[in-house]
Amino acid sequence: MLAGHGRIGAVPAAVCSAIVPGLGQLLQRRPGIALVMIVLASVLWKIRMGWIIHLWSCLDAALFNPKT
Numbered sequence: 001m002l003a004g005h006g007r008i009g010a011v012p013a014a015v016c017s018a019i020v021p022g023l024g025q026l027l028q029r030r031p032g033i034a035l036v037m038i039v040l041a042s043v044l045w046k047i048r049m050g051w052i053i054h055l056w057s058c059l060d061a062a063l064f065n066p067k068t
Contacts (some may be wrong), residue, residue, distance in 0.1 A: 014062035024061030033060070060061050 017024030
C-alpha cells in the first residue's frame, strides 16, 4: 500500500480526503495544499458548498504523482 519514500498510496489518500478534506494531502506529506483545503472546506461548508473542496481534495490525492 505504501508508495515508496514513506508516502501513502493514492487510493488510501483519496479515501482519507473523502472523510476530511486535506487529510490525504497531509498523509502524502504536502502540508501547504492540505491547509488550503482544510480552510476552504471550513469556509465553504458554511454556505453549503464544501462538497466542491471535498471532491477537489479526493481527486488531487488520487492523481498526485510525486516526482522523486
